[in-house]
Amino acid sequence: MKTIRIETTNHAYPVLIGSKIINQLPKLLIQTGISQKTKILIISDENVAPLYLQVVVDQLNKFDAISYVVPAGDVSKAIGEVEKIITYAIQHGLDRSSVILALGGGVIGDLAGFVASIYMRGIRYVQCPTTILAHDSSVGGKVGINHALGKNLIGSFYQPQFVLYDTSFLTTLPTREVRSGLVEVLKHGLIADRQFVDWLEKNADSLLHLDQEAVSYALKQGIKIKADIVMEDEKEQGIRAILNFGHTLGHVIETLSNYQYLHGEAVAIGMFFAAKLAAKLGWLSKEEEAFYQHLLQKFKCKTSIPKEYDTNQMMNIMLRDKKFKNGQIRMVLPIAIGQVKIEQNIDPKFIFETLNELKR
Ligand SMILES: NC(=O)c1ccc[n+]([C@@H]2O[C@H](COP(=O)([O-])OP(=O)(O)OC[C@H]3O[C@@H](n4cnc5c(N)ncnc54)[C@H](O)[C@@H]3O)[C@@H](O)[C@H]2O)c1
Ligand SMILES: O=C(O)C(=O)C[C@@H](O)[C@H](O)[C@H](O)COP(=O)(O)O
Numbered sequence: 010m011k012t013i014r015i016e017t018t019n020h021a022y023p024v025l026i027g028s029k030i031i032n033q034l035p036k037l038l039i040q041t042g043i044s045q046k047t048k049i050l051i052i053s054d055e056n057v058a059p060l061y062l063q064v065v066v067d068q069l070n071k072f073d074a075i076s077y078v079v080p081a082g083d084v085s086k087a088i089g090e091v092e093k094i095i096t097y098a099i100q101h102g103l104d105r106s107s108v109i110l111a112l113g114g115g116v117i118g119d120l121a122g123f124v125a126s127i128y129m130r131g132i133r134y135v136q137c138p139t140t141i142l143a144h145d146s147s148v149g150g151k152v153g154i155n156h157a158l159g160k161n162l163i164g165s166f167y168q169p170q171f172v173l174y175d176t177s178f179l180t181t182l183p184t185r186e187v188r189s190g191l192v193e194v195l196k197h198g199l200i201a202d203r204q205f206v207d208w209l210e211k212n213a214d215s216l217l218h219l220d221q222e223a224v225s226y227a228l229k230q231g232i233k234i235k236a237d238i239v240m241e242d243e244k245e246q247g248i249r250a251i252l253n254f255g256h257t258l259g260h261v262i263e264t265l266s267n268y269q270y271l272h273g274e275a276v277a278i279g280m281f282f283a284a285k286l287a288a289k290l291g292w293l294s295k296e297e298e299a300f301y302q303h304l305l306q307k308f309k310c311k312t313s314i315p316k317e318y319d320t321n322q323m324m325n326i327m328l329r330d331k332k333f334k335n336g337q338i339r340m341v342l343p344i345a346i347g348q349v350k351i352e353q354n355i356d357p358k359f360i361f362e363t364l365n366e367l368k369r
């Protein structure tokens with residue numbers, strides 16, 4: 010088991026990662042000051058619950074634990090679902106000392122963490138991630154839900170008490186979810202660590218086949234990169250925006266497809282779009298742009314935009330991106346493999362042109 014410590018201005022917590030470590034849960038709760046009398050609400054989804062809810066409930070047999078299961082997928086990151094969970098929590102007597110436990114992927118982590126951030130003005134929560142993608146979402150405290158007009162438009166920065174990442178849970182992930190999750194690992198390499206990118210390129214097949222050693226190394230590296238950035242800029246006043254690499258267009262594709270594109274699938278297209286735009290602006294060489302395409306294809310990602318998507322509509326949705334300030338377009342663009350910069354004042358003409366070039 011490996012522990013990575015996250016220290017933000019007001020809160021410090023461990024991320025524990027290892028195979029078959031769910032039995033550490035009771036000890037961790039107690040160490041965190043969560044006694045057996047504390048009411049714990051486990052939130053999970055309809056796919057994860059049949060696989061792992063009982064495993065967690067068994068670990069909590071000496072605690073006062075209840076559970077709530079939501080439909081799987083981004084459709085549950087919705088205000089209606091938040092209200093239902095809050096009603097359930099009130100009816101079941103959760104008070105300010107209670108704890109929420111998120112058991113699932115990024116959807117559950119974001120939703121459960123958001124509920125925790127607003128229930129009775131904030132109660133404690135813990136993350137038990139079950140997807141590869143959640144190596145990203147369970148760390149750093151961005152929690153929230155979607156609005157019909159766009160992705161993650163409602164949310165908080167709210168850090169968990171700890172993250173307990175049992176990687177043995179990943180064995181049941183569908184292939185498409187494995188690919189989607191690995192895109193955020195690629196993102197972590199592409200924004201900060203050329204050597205890690207080279208390692209990822211070499212180990213693509215092992216990772217896609219869930220080789221335990223390779224996956225475990227990749228997740229730890231990804232978490233370390235994210236942790237360093239979050240510790241420097243918890244509330245995204247500056248550098249943290251680089252974790253949003255590929256998301257400006259990625260979120261548009263998720264919204265327009267009504268979440269038929271998975272998060273990682275959409276972000277992969279968004280990263281390639283950013284690389285193509287950077288090449289057009291002269292910051293990335295044609296070889297580096299080609300490397301992006303090669304790498305993403307190696308991880309079985311699409312790099313084109315559905316041709317039926319209207320470019321003006323994509324531009325309009327992009328304007329709601331949380332990185333845009335005072336009408337100014339701010340995007341994260343690559344300047345080398347393993348290096349990005351946050352760019353203001355990009356001429357919308359280039360964005361428009363690049364979007365059109367990516368349509369297939
Ligand atoms: N807060 C953040 O910093 C952050 C970072 C990245 C992504 N996100 C958000 O995370 C969400 C995507 O997360 P995700 O990809 O984990 O999606 P997800 O939570 O929907 O999980 C993916 C699918 O896999 C199923 N599943 C989960 N674990 C499983 C397991 N072990 N075995 C079998 N099936 C399993 C789920 O039921 C779901 O159908 C998006 O909403 C995205 O916006 C947030
Ligand atoms: O932690 C961050 O910061 C990120 O941007 C991580 C992203 O991978 C993640 O998808 C995040 O939820 C996007 O946040 P948003 O603020 O752009 O909605």
Ligand SMILES: [Zn+2]
Nearest residue numbers: 193256272276
């Ligand atoms: Zn993301």
